[in-house]
Amino acid sequence: MKKILITGGAGFIGSHVVRLFVKMYKEYQIFNLDKLTYAGNLENLTDIESEPNYTFCKGDIVDGDYIRELFETHRFDAVIHLAAESHVDRSITNPMEFIQTNVVGTVNLLNAAKHFWKDDFSDKLFYHVSTDEVYGSLHDGGFFLETTPYDPQSPYSASKASSDHFVRAYQNTYGLPVVISNCSNNYGPNQFPEKLIPLFINNILNNKPLPVYGKGENVRDWLYVVDHARAIDVIFHKGKIGETYNIGGFNEWKNLDLIKVLCKTVDAKIGRPEGTSLSLITYVKDRAGHDLRYAIDASKIMHELGWEPSLQFEEGIGKTVDWYLENKEWLNNVTSGAYLQYYSDQYQNR
Ligand code: NAD
Numbered sequence: 001m002k003k004i005l006i007t008g009g010a011g012f013i014g015s016h017v018v019r020l021f022v023k024m025y026k027e028y029q030i031f032n033l034d035k036l037t038y039a040g041n042l043e044n045l046t047d048i049e050s051e052p053n054y055t056f057c058k059g060d061i062v063d064g065d066y067i068r069e070l071f072e073t074h075r076f077d078a079v080i081h082l083a084a085e086s087h088v089d090r091s092i093t094n095p096m097e098f099i100q101t102n103v104v105g106t107v108n109l110l111n112a113a114k115h116f117w118k119d120d121f122s123d124k125l126f127y128h129v130s131t132d133e134v135y136g137s138l139h140d141g142g143f144f145l146e147t148t149p150y151d152p153q154s155p156y157s158a159s160k161a162s163s164d165h166f167v168r169a170y171q172n173t174y175g176l177p178v179v180i181s182n183c184s185n186n187y188g189p190n191q192f193p194e195k196l197i198p199l200f201i202n203n204i205l206n207n208k209p210l211p212v213y214g215k216g217e218n219v220r221d222w223l224y225v226v227d228h229a230r231a232i233d234v235i236f237h238k239g240k241i242g243e244t245y246n247i248g249g250f251n252e253w254k255n256l257d258l259i260k261v262l263c264k265t266v267d268a269k270i271g272r273p274e275g276t277s278l279s280l281i282t283y284v285k286d287r288a289g290h291d292l293r294y295a296i297d298a299s300k301i302m303h304e305l306g307w308e309p310s311l312q313f314e315e316g317i318g319k320t321v322d323w324y325l326e327n328k329e330w331l332n333n334v335t336s337g338a339y340l341q342y343y344s345d346q347y348q349n350r
Pocket residue numbers: 007008009010011012013014033034035036037038039040041059060061062081082083084085086087101105129130131132160182183184185186187192
């Protein structure tokens with residue numbers, strides 16, 4: 001039985017990846033390693049937590065001794081590494097935490113894999129999940145390709161770029177079998193309401209202002225989270241060692257246009273007259289160093305590995321809003337306590 005370590009599996013994307021692997025591959029033993037930071041939530045996995053091929057391990061990837069002991073005990077055959085500090089705004093306030101988790105944590109995992117796999121790299125894989133933000137910001141049209149030079153602009157993207165470089169360096173220097181994917185903005189169920197879409201859904205439901213950074217002209221390329229998990233599955237099984245794959249939805253939206261769709265969708269689903277929630281839109285101080293546009297060219301994974309997004313955006317947004325409406329307890333649990341302090345620090349004086 002293959003033993004696979006998935007890091008960050010209690011988070012947004014990680015929980016969808018864990019679910020997919022646990023359900024689809026009964027012949028794999030899936031270990032979910034997560035520190036359960038504010039973004040990690042075992043409620044994301046209640047439907048699969050008692051499956052015989054699933055084990056949860058609470059731990060910190062920054063703790064090198066713990067990581068080595070975990071590898072010693074379980075002798076993993078593969079790693080799918082998603083654990084990270086993932087929110088750009090938090091990286092602006094506290095960059096050190098991002099360097100610790102995203103850079104030091106990744107190198108701890110690489111060291112453990114190198115150490116325990118050194119006698120035989122065959123059938124082993126270190127899969128590093130990364131972001132399109134490493135490529136920087138697009139200003140004059142065009143798309144990010146796998147060959148686009150790295151040009152990270154925020155502490156978050158700089159830490160992710162650094163981790164990508166370490167992953168490649170471990171392949172080049174030690175021969176570690178690695179693969180990397182760089183994905184665009186995800187949305188869908190279980191996303192923590194600090195990111196644009198769930199934060200705005202929550203605020204619309206509570207009749208709170210919708211804080212649009214700057215003029216709302218920034219552009220993001222949105223992909224439904226289950227389609228990202230499907231892409232990770234395809235790359236894990238069919239990707240070529242040493243390659244990078246870009247993942248995206250060919251689905252660009254200006255923030256303001258997306259917010260209007262959200263207002264319309266939520267209003268319709270909760271029976272408010274169309275347009276009511278548009279009045280909540282409030283323009284606030286821009287994010288420092290705000291990247292203008294991200295857009296992924298996902299041709300390589302589509303042509304070489306046969307993956308493509310399964311959902312149109314309107315359908316995905318509808319499913320996402322439905323999920324938040326049906327999971328009010330989940331939303332209430334994560335927006336009480338520390339969230340209130342975060343929200344006030346982040347938005348009070350904007
Ligand atoms: P998330 O913040 O929702 O989840 C991160 C998870 O990692 C949480 O469960 C958290 O508890 C865990 N974690 C954090 N620090 C840890 C540590 N030191 N040790 C162990 N676990 C730790 O993030 P997400 O949005 O699901 O992103 C997952 C990965 O995908 C990240 O690597 C991110 O850079 C990448 N990514 C995200 C997006 C996106 O749109 N959200 C897009 C492309 C790539």
